Amino acid sequence: MHQQRSRKTFAFVSSGAPDAEEAVAMLSATYGDVSVEEADVIVALGGDGFLLQVLRETMGTGKRVYGMNRGTVGFLMNEFRTEGLDERIETADAETIRPLEMETVSEGGVTSRALAINEVSLFRQSYQAAKIRITIDGQVRMDELICDGVIVATPAGSTAYNLSAQGPIVPLDAPLLALTPVCPFRPRRWRGALLSNRSTVRFDVLEQPKRPVNAVADHTEVKSVLSVTVRESATLTATLLFDAGHSWDERILAEQFRY
Structure with missing residues (x-):
């Protein structure tokens, strides 16, 4: 008999922009919401600037951060969708960042x-x-x-x-x-x-x-x-999650071939 895999817990955090606040409300209602300290994954809703803020605040804690774009640029963010979040995070590519x-x-x-x-x-x-x-x-x-x-x-x-x-x-x-x-x-x-x-x-x-x-x-x-x-830094790290098939390396290649 296969043991059922426990579901990951999420902490949804917002930049405070109206679109981000609305997204947090929808995602929390669907997946539940725990504190940042209790969460397996922190889901940041906003733009790149807010994501960097979350990464700095969780630096060295071992927490993984998954961003979804509710801002303007969002180069570091994943596409915003409410469905399939468990699967997206389960198959996401993890990148380690040193400040x-x-x-x-x-x-x-x-x-x-x-x-x-x-x-x-x-x-x-x-x-x-x-x-x-x-x-x-x-x-x-x-x-x-x-x-x-x-x-x-x-x-x-x-x-x-x-x-x-x-x-x-x-x-x-x-x-x-x-x-x-x-x-x-x-x-x-x-x-x-x-x-x-x-x-x-x-x-x-x-x-x-x-x-x-x-x-x-x-x-x-x-x-x-x-x-x-x-x-x-020789000691501090942060972990950023990217959707499978849309890793940082793929984004870098795409950016270099834009014309």
Whole structure:
């Protein structure tokens, strides 16, 4: 006699948008709803920004997150449907995501830390272009980058702001980080670099405070930084579920062949 497989429990969470709230109500009525702490799978209803928020909040807990699009972009999300959720999650492809750890130093030696699933970005704060020195694993690789900003993107973030800045798309399982300038002025033709995900990247802001720079880890901003150090976390992970046949790798290939 076959033992009946126990049904997975879901926690439905919403971005707060009307479409997302309506979706949570429908799904909860159909599948039941438990707390995030009790759930086997967290189902996030909203857009990519909300999904990233859920991933950050559950980082390191071992919880699996399945997103359904009730937002605008939804590149990281699955298609919204109310039927067959058990089967979709049972056959879903799981991808492990490691966040970036950002450490900043500001005036007076004040330090702050934040996590980024998509990218760490530096931006000029005023009309003056930023001047930034780039050091990789203790070796200065660029004495002076004059630019509007610079990005370190994870594979998950490579299709977001990094792509808009003409950075490369990186497969989710590639052990790489994308280093991409934003509107580089000098050297004008530098288009960035692909780095090992074991690299430690340090940015030093030159001519500060004449050319002030802000640093952003996803949605956490630190103003007027002197230096920023970025590395992939060695310990923290999040697990994201994609519908079978619509994995991250498939989306990456489709994105690269759009014309």
